[in-house]
Amino acid sequence: MLLSLKHNFLFVHIAKTGGTSVRATLSKYRYQGPWGVPMFLANKLDQISGHRIGAKFPRHAKAIAAREMLPAELYDGLFKFVFVRNPWDLQVSSFFHIRKERPHVLEGVETFEQFVRLKFDPERPWNYMLDTSRELQRDYVVDLRGNRIVDFIGHYESLQEDFDTICDRIGIPRVALPHRRKAEGRDDFRRYYTDETARMVGEHYREDIEMFGYRFDG
Template identity: 60%
Template sequence: MLLSPRYRFLFVHIAKTGGTSVRAALAPLRWRDPWYWPMFLCSRFSHLSGHRLATKLPRHAKVVAAKELLPREVFDGLFKFAFVRNPWDLQVSSFHHIRRERPQYLGGHDNFGDFLRWKLDPQRPYQYHLDTSIELQTDYLVDLHGNIVVDFIGRYEQLETDFAAACARIGLSGIALPHRRRATDRTRDYRAYYDETTHDLVAHHFARDIELLGYSFDPEPAR
């Protein structure tokens, strides 16, 4: 999550949706924000205390955390936005990310299908790096009553276009979107990773995302 009091925006960072690139593009704005140093000091104090002070909005916090913590007039005055991604594609991206950067969390499952079945097993012990990527994306966008409270939902599939649209809403121009964490070990379309069983696992687990965000396994070609 990235909060800018000066530019009055709140970026809700959902894992594996291009958020690292968005944060990298917007992070330099912090130096122009008079609230940066107080926010930085609070963050450092929280870090030094093992986050026992709870003075920092976590990187992948849901928008409801900001709504509950910030004064209502501050929250309502922010332009709140996030990016989402096709759940089937997201799971393939997550698999490659973990295999490349945190292979110890594969649980001995180097095959995508085996890993996905193990990852979605409700009996598996909790592990932050795994469970963050199987939370519903729509949970990041809603308040305690289930109402969507972000103002703009961009899509990973058209990241540059939607990022430019978000910047225009904020009132920013000339912000370049760098490509961070671009995978070099993935060459196949996400659909090639699935069989009927694993397709249905994702369809069931992410049913609400698929319905509310309008995703499908075989998206219609662009016209």
């Protein structure tokens, strides 16, 4: 999550949706304005304390966390935006990312099918690297009653175009997004699925698919 009081925006960062590139581009606006120094000091104190004092929002905090913590008039006045991604594509991206960055998490897992079965095994203990992208994207944009509480939902599939819209809305220059954490050697996501694993992902992310209009074939 990235908050800029000067430019009046809140970026809700869902894992594996292009958010690292968005965050890298917008980070320079984070500490601008009269509240910049207190926010910077709070961030550093939180890091020094091992995140024990809760002085900043976690990287992948949900919108409801900001709504609960910020004054209502401040939250309501922010331009709140998020990016989402086709759930089937997201799982392939997650597989390649973990295999590259944290291979020990996938010890004994050789194929994408094994990855999906491990990830959605209800008997397996929770693991941050596996389960951050197991959460529903829908939960990042709604309150406890299921009401949408963000202003703009961008899509990974139109990342630059939607980011341009965001830049126009918050009054900053348009800029080409860097491509951070690009996966190497991966094919179209559909090629990694069997009928069974496609069904497993579709069932788990049914609410995301309904809310954001995604399909397996497009």
